Amino acid sequence: MKMHNADETCGIAQAAVVLGDWWNVLVLREIARGHVRFDALAAGLGLSRNVLTERLGRLVAAGVLRRSLYQRRPVRYEYLLTDAGSALLPLLVAMQDWGDRWVLGDGSLTATAEGDSAEHARVHALAGTRLPDGLALPGTLGADPALVPPDAAATVLFTYPGTGIPWGDPPIPGADGCTLENRLFKDAWPDFRRAGVAVRGISTQLVHEQVEFARSEEVPHLLLSDASHQLAAALGLPVFRGAGRLRHKRLILVLDAERTVRHTLFPVVDIPGAVAESLRLAVDCARTGAGTGSGPWTGTVPG
Template sequence: MRRVELIDADCGIEQALGVVTDWWTFLVVRDIAGGVTRFEALQRSLGMSRRALTERLAALVEHGVLHRAPYSEHPPRHDYLLTPKGEGLLPVLIALQEWGDRWVLGDGSLTATAAPTSAEAHRVHGLIGHRIPALRLETWTVLYFFPGAFAPDAPGHPPGWGDIPGAAGCTLESMTYAARAAEFAAAGVQIRGVSTQRPDQLEAFAAQAGLPFPLLSDQDVKLAAGLRLPTFRAAGTDRFKRLTLLADPTATIRKVQFPITDPAASVTEMLNEARTRA
């Protein structure tokens, strides 16, 4: 890969671009975050030449963004995995995706939802049949992703929260899932809520609301980046647009709900779906 001599040694942006180098590199990191970790699979996914992909993978390993984990000795074959340094690029990927969804594919408005015909909706519905990376499940699982929920005695929603289309309704959604948790359990399905909030915020809300299931923090945006889930930014934090996934015990996605305009009704719809599949 051709190296460019960088002028400003003190500029973090310039030095970072010296590692990333071009848009192909971001796409390589994107696909590896999504669980595409082997050379042949990456080449099929990206449509790159073998030479170009070999050069980029070697450069990312050299820079400590990726490391190679052998899965075959004869012939020698490796998985390419993100290092902690590489995982540090995931928020950058989310920021790029969010900017593209809002300003390139969208009309520039700040929203916590999307049109049914949007590129975001098409991307989410395209997840059916894909495995959720780095997530182990023992049974059928509903994963409902929500923008943010807060305990009454904790710092509240960001300023202007109620003015963001689709942002309100997180408490209602969680309480509706809680009220019907026994019905999901009877169908052999467990429930997990997911947000980019801090673990302590989620624990406080779950305790106050008496939720009979855990809330998971994706504060490091590994799930968001791995699945390319739609997000929006409010009060300096990337937050999920409301959506729900139904995954089987192999963590393969079998049903999606997005966009969700009626949080309570979406719970009933997902329960009916769970009863037919689990």
């Protein structure tokens, strides 16, 4: 790429050199989704092997990917994000938000979605998708816990925009109700626990903000921070920009013991109804998937 002298000190220009063209961006998108092996990338992108090899080489040389040997005969590598590559995830998610709003949508700022929207189709297509291995988010317990506990019969992940936030005047449609949702999951916690179902609430708020909320509301379920947008990038989850930050739109995923999405609820308009439905779906998932986990989940949340 030809650059002007002024571009030498321009961060946008230098980032454009690394990203190069749309294939580089889509390669990074697929790797963020857990498709880290060459054949999976080629199949997912429909890209020729020669072109994919060249793009991967560029991204490795730029320091945003690293190769990790997983097979010696024949030699095979996985392509993993470096720290510099992981730092691109917010950019990818912001691009998705812009595309959803301004290209695929009508430009309206909303925390929900219409039934015929691209976001709606994308979320409901997640059924059958397995979470990438090793994906973990910091949470209110301090360490980075597993999104899906290995001993849970099923897991409910619910994403929400954020608690304790003034959404402006006029308020952003669909953004309000996060405290209510957490309280309803808290009320239903004994039922989830008896069924061996784990519950995780996820927002892009920082951990210390979540800890303060969990303490004040005596939240029994774990809250996880996706401030680095790992989960949003991994699953292509819909987001919106509100109160100065990219935030998850409200949705619910029910996963089995093998970390596979079995049910999706989106958009979540009737919050009490969605919480009750997630319990029903999770209990059914736990019942039909009995024996697939490593043992009964106790539902115990350390102090």
